[in-house]
Amino acid sequence: MEALLHQILSGLAAGGIYASLALALVMIYQSTHHINFAQGEMAMFSTYLAWTFINAGFPYWIAFVATLGVSFVAGILIERIVIRPVERAPVLSVVIVFIALLVIFNSLAGWIYTYTIKSFPSPFGGSFFPQNPYMSPHEMGTIGVTFVVLILLYAFFRFTPLGLAMRAAAQNPVSSRLAGIRVGWMLALGWGLAATIGAIAGMMVAPVVYLDPNMMAGVLLYAFAAALLGGIDNPFGAVLGGFIVGVAENLLGAYVIGTELKLTVALVLIVAVLLFKPSGFFGRVIVTRV
């Protein structure tokens, strides 16, 4: 029983990470209907930046905030420079541009930081949370961070004019433009936010999987599964999907199929959701007019 509880709780911790990255995917999908294949590698690169800051002697939380700032600006720049020219291009071009970004970030990280695996510190030391047999401090911290991010985002999109403008731009670009919202910049801000959230996910997962240029491949796959499961245009669905996927992955890994087929589970989940309920649990069903 205790082992089961332990599996569920650490599944929730992993789920928090998937939820964050899924949230970043939703952020971009909502406004542009693009699935960002480079999201994982962007998060990975942000994590390397954090590693650089920490190694330069900055305290963890200052490095954390600095990384978020840099990631936000980088996200905006990527949208402005790389994505904007293909905004109206065919899907194939857009997918290829994302793949190009994925490859570029991966090789840049490999080039600058080499492919050797590095350890990454966790900010949640032993005394941060009460000791208990079920969860490590880092797992508790991860769940805490996920909820803080969620509450902040909810508040931002619910109560601030900028957040409301971003939602309006995503839902109805034409009318928003008439109402004086600069839709193009809202998309760029969305990219900035997505990069920031991704960076948080990266820094939370790095102490667990260790830092290397390919660390996000599996996490990204799970984030895709999570986002699809919850509905890729629904932030709350994506977060819920993240937690479900995290727990399911841990339970299946511990009791049913073992850890060696984890990625295959994600593959099956993705294909199954796409086939049987492409809109996910909470997504809008898209009806196209011919």
Next chain:
Amino acid sequence: MDIATKGGIDARRLIGVLLVVLALAILPFFLSDYRTFQFTQAIVYAIVLLGLNILTGYNGQISLGHGAFFAIGAYTAAILMDRFGVPYWATLPAAGVICFVFGFLFGLPALRLQGHYLALATFALAVATPQLLKYKRLEEWTGGVQGIVIMKPDPPFGLPLSQDRWLYLFTLFVAIVLFVVAWNILRGRTGRALIALRDQPIAAEAMGVNGAVYKSTAFGISALYTGIGGALGAIAVQFVAPDSFTAFLSISFVVGIVVGGLATLSGAIWGALFIQFVPNFADQISKAAPWAIYGAVLLVFIYLMPGGVAWMLRGAVAKILRR
């Protein structure tokens, strides 16, 4: 217009193609065994890119997971040769058929997926492939992480050729057959149906094109080409192991068709030369350099030359002829 979409072929072009084939056939006699081996691999990639181009270029279905079919073809050849002592040439049809079945089956659900979603599903396939190949229950067949080592075939009838030269000629022969078949598929009714489904799916269906049949068959044929390429690749490298079939292999195929030229036959050759030889040179700068170059080249081609090398050359030739 690619030759594939025109009805026939004129005499001048036929002579040109024959000259290229002749040049390719005598090429290995001027090269060392190692260079010959590299060109064999380039031809293997050309076969794969041709297959991927039928699916992505002509039919508009995005696949980021063709490395998986390449792996299935390679493992089919390796297992048949290693376990059952099947001669190397007989493994190709087997690899083709098995990959056709897998491709067709994957193509059925893919019918419901479009654009980004199909890219996502195939991407997941690509990422999961190495793990599947390492799976313990399959280890008896696949050799697990260790992979399978196979022997390089000797030339038949006591021909005075080195193994590498013979394999090159054999691969070239297979490639020519496959290119002629692809050209025949694409230049007629089937090719037009595939292109129509890519450009105007609803109109095509309204005109009586059976989308489900054409699309899943295109997936199957594409996988068949890729599988034969995989089998030839395994024979040439003499070794298969799970970590040769990562998601990056699938991505390099995408790089190949974008660089070579989408929806062109000759593009497969340019793309293959690119993904075979550019990493070789770039490797000397840094281990990461080939991929940095791939990424940059992808962006440059999408923004500036979306037609790839094949269309660029065609434009250049047309300009010269007009003068």
